Amino acid sequence: MNAPLTIEQLLPALDHSHLDWLEEEAIFILRETVAAFERPALLFSGGKDSCVVLRLAEKAFKSKGKDGEYKGRLPFPLLHVDTGHNFPEVIEFRDRRVAEMGERLVVGHLEDSIKRGTVRLSHPLESRNGHQTVALLEAIEEHRFDVLMGGARRDEEKARAKERIFSHRDSFGQWQPKEQRPELWTLFNTRIKPGEHMRAFPISNWTELDVWLYIARENIPLPSLYYKHERQVIRRKGLLVPLTEVTPPEAGETIETAEVRFRTVGDMTCTCPVESPATNATEIVAETLKVTVSERGATRMDDRTSDASMERRKKEGYF
Amino acid sequence: MSAVATPIKDHRALRFLTAGSVDDGKSTLIGRLLFDSRAILADQLDTLEKRAAGAPIDLSLLTDGLEAEREQGITIDVAYRYFATKQRKFIIADAPGHEQYTRNMVTAAAGSDAAVVLVDITKLDTHAIPLPLLPQTRRHALLAHLLRVPSIVFAVNKLDAVSDPAQAFEAVSTALREFAKQAGIEVAGIIPVSALRGDNVTQPLDATWYSGPSLLQLLESLPALQERKDGDLLIPVQYVSREGEGTGNQPRSLYGRVAHGRVKAGDTVQLFPSNQIATVAEVRLAGEVVDVVEAGQSAGVVLDRQLDVSRGDWIATPQTIHEAQRFSATLAWLDTEPAVVGRKYWVRHGNRWVQARIASIESRLDIHTLEAIEAHQLAVNEIGHVIIETQQPLPVESYESNRVGGSLIIVDPASNRTSGALLVKGAA
Numbered sequence: 001m002n003a004p005l006t007i008e009q010l011l012p013a014l015d016h017s018h019l020d021w022l023e024e025e026a027i028f029i030l031r032e033t034v035a036a037f038e039r040p041a042l043l044f045s046g047g048k049d050s051c052v053v054l055r056l057a058e059k060a061f062k063s064k065g066k067d068g069e070y071k072g073r074l075p076f077p078l079l080h081v082d083t084g085h086n087f088p089e090v091i092e093f094r095d096r097r098v099a100e101m102g103e104r105l106v107v108g109h110l111e112d113s114i115k116r117g118t119v120r121l122s123h124p125l126e127s128r129n130g131h132q133t134v135a136l137l138e139a140i141e142e143h144r145f146d147v148l149m150g151g152a153r154r155d156e157e158k159a160r161a162k163e164r165i166f167s168h169r170d171s172f173g174q175w176q177p178k179e180q181r182p183e184l185w186t187l188f189n190t191r192i193k194p195g196e197h198m199r200a201f202p203i204s205n206w207t208e209l210d211v212w213l214y215i216a217r218e219n220i221p222l223p224s225l226y227y228k229h230e231r232q233v234i235r236r237k238g239l240l241v242p243l244t245e246v247t248p249p250e251a252g253e254t255i256e257t258a259e260v261r262f263r264t265v266g267d268m269t270c271t272c273p274v275e276s277p278a279t280n281a282t283e284i285v286a287e288t289l290k291v292t293v294s295e296r297g298a299t300r301m302d303d304r305t306s307d308a309s310m311e312r313r314k315k316e317g318y319f
Numbered sequence: 320m321s322a323v324a325t326p327i328k329d330h331r332a333l334r335f336l337t338a339g340s341v342d343d344g345k346s347t348l349i350g351r352l353l354f355d356s357r358a359i360l361a362d363q364l365d366t367l368e369k370r371a372a373g374a375p376i377d378l379s380l381l382t383d384g385l386e387a388e389r390e391q392g393i394t395i396d397v398a399y400r401y402f403a404t405k406q407r408k409f410i411i412a413d414a415p416g417h418e419q420y421t422r423n424m425v426t427a428a429a430g431s432d433a434a435v436v437l438v439d440i441t442k443l444d445t446h447a448i449p450l451p452l453l454p455q456t457r458r459h460a461l462l463a464h465l466l467r468v469p470s471i472v473f474a475v476n477k478l479d480a481v482s483d484p485a486q487a488f489e490a491v492s493t494a495l496r497e498f499a500k501q502a503g504i505e506v507a508g509i510i511p512v513s514a515l516r517g518d519n520v521t522q523p524l525d526a527t528w529y530s531g532p533s534l535l536q537l538l539e540s541l542p543a544l545q546e547r548k549d550g551d552l553l554i555p556v557q558y559v560s561r562e563g564e565g566t567g568n569q570p571r572s573l574y575g576r577v578a579h580g581r582v583k584a585g586d587t588v589q590l591f592p593s594n595q596i597a598t599v600a601e602v603r604l605a606g607e608v609v610d611v612v613e614a615g616q617s618a619g620v621v622l623d624r625q626l627d628v629s630r631g632d633w634i635a636t637p638q639t640i641h642e643a644q645r646f647s648a649t650l651a652w653l654d655t656e657p658a659v660v661g662r663k664y665w666v667r668h669g670n671r672w673v674q675a676r677i678a679s680i681e682s683r684l685d686i687h688t689l690e691a692i693e694a695h696q697l698a699v700n701e702i703g704h705v706i707i708e709t710q711q712p713l714p715v716e717s718y719e720s721n722r723v724g725g726s727l728i729i730v731d732p733a734s735n736r737t738s739g740a741l742l743v744k745g746a747a
Binding site: 017021023024031032035058059060061062064154158161162168177178179180181182183185187189191204205209 | 331332399400401403408410422425430560576605606607615616630665670672722726727730735736740
């Protein structure tokens with residue numbers, strides 16, 4: 001057994017001050033959002049990026065006590081769109097964190113949209129990832145949110161590389177890539193008309209590595225499935241498909257048990273783990289430094305369908 | 320840790336923009352930087368290999384993000400890319416170089432630490448004396464200079480495609496230096512590269528006629544934009560929070576990123592526009608009480624007395640704020656609807672929105688030479704000198720002395736589009 005890795009070994013001065021700078025930018029954007037809008041909400045799924053944004057929000061709006069805990073309440077609720085196909089560990093983590101922090105959580109249920117008839121699945125096991133958009137827009141309308149803060153990053157995907165920090169959505173919740181407002185200096189154009197809303201992305205300039213470095217440095221709690229665990233999986237087209245009630249094996253496929261962790265956590269029907277022995281964030285940093293497949297390429301069935309899948313979903317109002 | 324690392328004290332990422340016209344090889348250059356620094360991963364490469372179908376992979380495809388762009392084979396919007404070396408982290412703002420160039424370049428240049436201007440050597444007559452540069456090269460460099468991008472680098476590309484690279488590079492370098500001198504541009508470097516082959520992009524060139532740094536080596540050594548930490552203090556108030564529950568007389572924290580100077584407990588400050596004086600009781604950084612907060616960081620300032628302060632106000636060293644309600648500025652017009660003299664627009668200065676109008680358009684800049692031409696109209700992608708009148712006085716500074724106090728955006732009140740960018744010259 002090797003000696004345990006410490007984050008200091010992996011985090012030379014360069015990365016430390018880079019993380020400080022990213023943190024400053026994110027806190028600046030979070031305060032800008034709260035100051036410039038009437039009814040903000042923070043998207044919180046329990047996923048790692050939203051856990052990072054949540055910690056940044058504590059730093060932006062709370063005071064750190066002598067015990068190291070942040071005191072006070074965030075000046076906005078948290079919002080999650082539950083597809084009904086989320087991993088149970090993640091939902092459990094979400095609810096526990098919200099209770100520990102004493103924050104308010106609003107949940108939009110995709111099931112409700114299905115019942116209302118605003119979402120129609122073509123077959124019962126269809127991926128619900130794309131349909132989240134409907135439930136999200138319905139939650140925005142119901143709670144009259146005028147801005148949603150989220151943990152999307154420009155390094156995730158090519159369409160996101162062109163996303164603004166403040167991204168305008170029309171009254172149908174649609175993103176118009178050709179109509180994006182030029183974003184100059186930090187003079188954000190936060191003006192919207194009634195019925196429209198804005199998305200704000202405080203960690204736009206973070207990479208996957210930055211996120212893991214920050215989680216390790218700040219000791220940010222994450223759902224257990226981000227770290228090594230045993231899971232029943234099916235090998236399919238180079239991906240490890242987790243065995244769940246909504247992702248059953250196809251004819252001729254075999255089920256095996258593997259040591260895995262998730263790099264991203266989304267809808268169960270489209271999120272795959274990777275094989276890994278990493279048991280903490282520091283070990284994941286070490287792995288990420290060596291990684292050869294992009295985050296979405298390794299884990300997302302939905303982005304593999306076409307080179308432009310993300311752009312199409314985003315235009316429809318997806319996060 | 321290695322002791323030979325280039326001693327850059329400021330480890331902030333270098334934000335640089337790349338400017339070039341269609342066919343200059345800009346996308347290939349960025350693809351090369353990402354590829355050689357291993358910022359491109361196997362699945363992304365896989366997509367490229369599928370497209371190439373046996374031919375050499377096209378690195379330019381890595382940067383053309385939107386479906387609409389891939390259909391047209393052009394880049395229609397500023398895209399941001401990330402890569403890192405052992406020495407430095409980088410953020411590329413990739414500004415496309417076709418008809419919307421001014422809008423995109425101004426966007427990418429605002430806040431950039433450096434600009435890499437691509438020069439396609441195959442489009443130049445390298446035996447002509449004097450050697451005429453392409454209009455876009457002049458334009459890109461002049462725009463970056465206008466936005467006061469601190470370091471301007473020329474990357475002379477496609478050296479693989481000329482028969483005598485030593486002679487050609489020497490001729491182009493001379494022409495670039497001459498042009499920069501005339502325009503008052505301080506050049507951070509002129510680097511010969513072949514983005515296609517990868518020569519001198521990340522790996523130093525093995526040639527007798529060039530002994531300078533590779534493009535990447537030069538970029539690693541460039542400074543990130545520094546806000547002035549000494550001298551007088553200026554903070555635009557971004558957000559005002561009341562600590563704790565209830566509506567009593569709790570201390571309020573005034574949050575804002577320090578534009579210049581530093582702030583600590585005990586400092587005497589003056590508020591704008593109320594002109595009230597107070598003493599700083601406490602300063603915070605990211606939720607913790609600290610001794611001092613410097614330019615570039617977001618401070619939380621608690622004052623020793625209750626004053627009426629809101630978002631959009633300014634905290635400053637007493638007697639240092641000079642307000643103006645009428646000022647001259649350079650205006651880069653970004654909207655397809657032309658600028659209308661006398662019409663009321665919204666402008667944002669610091670964190671304050673006020674109504675304003677363009678009192679007059681004095682001249683338009685020839686985009687190739689930056690010479691002022693008499694004009695009374697400004698259309699999309701045009702830049703001119705204007706006089707602005709605001710409904711309330713603003714503490715404007717010249718853009719050259721301070722970006723935060725010297726920059727504004729103009730927003731169309733009907734469409735909410737960001738229509739223009741203003742760089743303040745001075746009171747008028």
